[in-house]
Amino acid sequence: MIRFLIKGLIRDKSRSRTPVIIVTLGVLLTVFLHAYITGFMGDTIELNARFTHGHLKVMTTSYAENMSQIPNDLALIEVGDLLDKLNEQYPDVKWVPRIQFGGLIDVPDENGETRSQGPAMGLAMDFLTGNSGETERLQIEKSIVRGQMIKKQGEALLSESFSQKLKVEPGDVITLISSTMNGSMSINNFTVAGTVLFGAEAIDRGALMIDIEDARTALDMYDAAGEVLGFMNSGFYNDEEALKMAKTFNKENNISEDEFAPLMMSLSQQGNMGQYVKLTEVWSIYISMVFIIAMAIVLWNAGLLGGLRRYGEFGIRLAMGEEKDHVYLSLIYEAVFIGTMGTIIGTAIGLLLAWLLQTYGLDISGMMEGAAMMFPSEIKARISPSDYYIGFFPGLFSTVLGAMLAGIGIYKRKTSQLFKELES
Amino acid sequence: MENTSIIQTKELVKKFPIGKSFFTALNGINLSFDKGEFAGLIGPSGSGKTTLLNIIGSLDTPTSGDVTVLGHSVGKLSAKQAARLRKEQFGFIFQSYNLLAVHNVYENVEFPLLLLKYNANERKKMIMDALSWVGLTDKIKSKPPQLSGGECQRVAIARAMVKRPSLVLADEPTANLDAVNSHNILQTMLKLNEELKTTFLFATHDEKVINYLKRKIYLLDGKVDKDVIK
Numbered sequence: 076m077i078r079f080l081i082k083g084l085i086r087d088k089s090r091s092r093t094p095v096i097i098v099t100l101g102v103l104l105t106v107f108l109h110a111y112i113t114g115f116m117g118d119t120i121e122l123n124a125r126f127t128h129g130h131l132k133v134m135t136t137s138y139a140e141n142m143s144q145i146p147n148d149l150a151l152i153e154v155g156d157l158l159d160k161l162n163e164q165y166p167d168v169k170w171v172p173r174i175q176f177g178g179l180i181d182v183p184d185e186n187g188e189t190r191s192q193g194p195a196m197g198l199a200m201d202f203l204t205g206n207s208g209e210t211e212r213l214q215i216e217k218s219i220v221r222g223q224m225i226k227k228q229g230e231a232l233l234s235e236s237f238s239q240k241l242k243v244e245p246g247d248v249i250t251l252i253s254s255t256m257n258g259s260m261s262i263n264n265f266t267v268a269g270t271v272l273f274g275a276e277a278i279d280r281g282a283l284m285i286d287i288e289d290a291r292t293a294l295d296m297y298d299a300a301g302e303v304l305g306f307m308n309s310g311f312y313n314d315e316e317a318l319k320m321a322k323t324f325n326k327e328n329n330i331s332e333d334e335f336a337p338l339m340m341s342l343s344q345q346g347n348m349g350q351y352v353k354l355t356e357v358w359s360i361y362i363s364m365v366f367i368i369a370m371a372i373v374l375w376n377a378g379l380l381g382g383l384r385r386y387g388e389f390g391i392r393l394a395m396g397e398e399k400d401h402v403y404l405s406l407i408y409e410a411v412f413i414g415t416m417g418t419i420i421g422t423a424i425g426l427l428l429a430w431l432l433q434t435y436g437l438d439i440s441g442m443m444e445g446a447a448m449m450f451p452s453e454i455k456a457r458i459s460p461s462d463y464y465i466g467f468f469p470g471l472f473s474t475v476l477g478a479m480l481a482g483i484g485i486y487k488r489k490t491s492q493l494f495k496e497l498e499s
Numbered sequence: 500m501e502n503t504s505i506i507q508t509k510e511l512v513k514k515f516p517i518g519k520s521f522f523t524a525l526n527g528i529n530l531s532f533d534k535g536e537f538a539g540l541i542g543p544s545g546s547g548k549t550t551l552l553n554i555i556g557s558l559d560t561p562t563s564g565d566v567t568v569l570g571h572s573v574g575k576l577s578a579k580q581a582a583r584l585r586k587e588q589f590g591f592i593f594q595s596y597n598l599l600a601v602h603n604v605y606e607n608v609e610f611p612l613l614l615l616k617y618n619a620n621e622r623k624k625m626i627m628d629a630l631s632w633v634g635l636t637d638k639i640k641s642k643p644p645q646l647s648g649g650e651c652q653r654v655a656i657a658r659a660m661v662k663r664p665s666l667v668l669a670d671e672p673t674a675n676l677d678a679v680n681s682h683n684i685l686q687t688m689l690k691l692n693e694e695l696k697t698t699f700l701f702a703t704h705d706e707k708v709i710n711y712l713k714r715k716i717y718l719l720d721g722k723v724d725k726d727v728i729k
Binding site: 083 | 589599
């Protein structure tokens with residue numbers, strides 16, 4: 076009997092191939108879109124985390140209150156001890172010191188006169204020890220357009236557009252005019268090692284990157300840092316966990332009593348990132364649910380139509396003495412088969428497409444020009460564990476539900492009408 | 500003399516609700532059919548012939564009275580018991596053939612045997628016997644859309660006969676066929692009736708069928724008008 080039903084299923088393309096294609100397409104779109112949404116929304120958060128916010132950030136309480144002004148006069152001191160403490164207390168988080176600073180870049184001509192000038196957003200981080208993972212985290216190597224990575228002290232990286240604006244080539248000397256932690260003027264020369272393009276308009280406009288020890292020297296910040304950023308070893312921001320860590324840390328450090336006490340903030344507690352994190356969560360769920368429900372309705376109807384178009388076949392089977400339970404179950408088994416096949420194929424293709432988008436990305440930099448917030452200029456999907464099973468909801472569950480609803484008609488059918496129905 | 504009656508109806512009444520009142524389709528039918536009969540219920544539309552065929556075929560139940568088919572009181576059967584009776588004892592032939600279009604001739608005839616869980620060897624022999632009765636052994640791989648109307652109805656007969664049922668119920672089996680095919684079909688059924696002693700009960704108003712019947716029961720307004728045995 077099973078062979079008979081399978082033969083029928085395989086031969087009747089509108090019962091097998093067409094529904095499998097419909098389920099496959101539905102599941103494919105569901106899986107791909109879910110990975111895309113997760114990737115796009117998550118990438119924006121991670122991009123902001125990597126460059127400015129960290130998953131967690133430790134600052135002095137006063138610095139935190141004026142964070143948008145980057146007040147390095149309120150920076151953390153004795154950072155070495157703080158890092159030891161953080162590493163001991165939170166071993167699942169990688170802690171790195173950073174100094175953000177503002178300044179003016181002056182480019183001299185052959186006579187030492189100013190050839191060009193421009194305001195720079197400076198970022199100092201560990202380029203040279205090789206154990207902080209900072210260059211990998213910001214994918215500096217990949218982002219270099221011309222020249223090379225900072226290899227020694229006294230070198231700097233400029234964003235490509237900034238270097239073009241200043242007409243600076245790798246190997247040229249530039250002067251950073253800034254202010255020290257104590258408010259004095261600071262003038263330091265750097266050799267441009269290379270230019271970088273991160274694909275985030277907000278940072279690509281006027282970025283200057285130097286090693287943190289150079290910044291400490293230039294800005295009189297010995298054993299100090301504006302911020303200590305924490306990155307979760309999982310590689311992805313976990314808001315709940317971050318908030319919990321920040322709460323515990325702040326409770327232990329009496330932040331209410333000392334304005335220079337270290338204060339820990341999660342990414343979502345910084346600026347408007349909280350709104351974005353919430354928005355990301357809500358949108359991911361909302362978009363995924365809308366799409367899953369839409370696909371579920373499509374596939375449910377496909378299952379329903381599949382059952383209805385076989386009205387005649389079911390009638391003859393009932394007349395010949397096949398029990399209603401048996402007819403109904405065979406319809407459900409078929410739906411399970413179709414749903415499973417479609418879901419497996421759709422999930423596989425959806426994951427493949429998501430993997431391609433995750434690996435190669437899609438360049439949307441043209442759409443991001445002038446963006447103030449750091450958005451990735453490349454759309455990338457992110458395959459998460461749920462992508463492996465999310466397709467089963469519309470693919471299998473809805474198809475079977477559609478078949479189950481269509482099958483109710485089998486029970487409602489009056490055998491006394493079969494002769495009439497089968498004659499029409 | 501041995502009682503060979505396989506169908507008995509006693510004061511059979513069937514009413515269908517129409518709004519708040521009822522339409523009486525069958526009104527006090529008393530009939531008895533012996534094994535091996537080749538009988539027909541004849542009458543115009545609305546005379547009650549299909550309703551009576553439905554009740555005898557355990558597809559419907561009487562409103563009152565009693566119908567006993569092969570020792571089973573149809574009115575007292577559960578849905579499962581009725582399905583089992585149809586599966587084991589009845590063959591059905593429809594006006595529109597109702598073959599499964601994606602299955603070939605062999606598989607269409609095989610279907611009732613699958614429901615009865617015969618093994619593959621038994622099935623093969625029974626199917627080939629049934630197809631040889633209707634002269635379609637050379638068409639076993641053909642699918643219904645590749646067959647003529649007459650051939651389709653012969654497949655339907657083979658499907659109804661393959662399990663050697665006690666009773667075959669046929670509702671207007673020649674309505675979609677031309678005269679030549681109708682006669683061929685009826686001769687085939689008559690031959691099977693005579694050789695296998697299978698009881699055939701028709702519901703028809705087709706003269707071609709009526710001419711072949713050995714017993715003609717004329718129904719009018721839900722009552723037996725005439726019961727003529729050749």
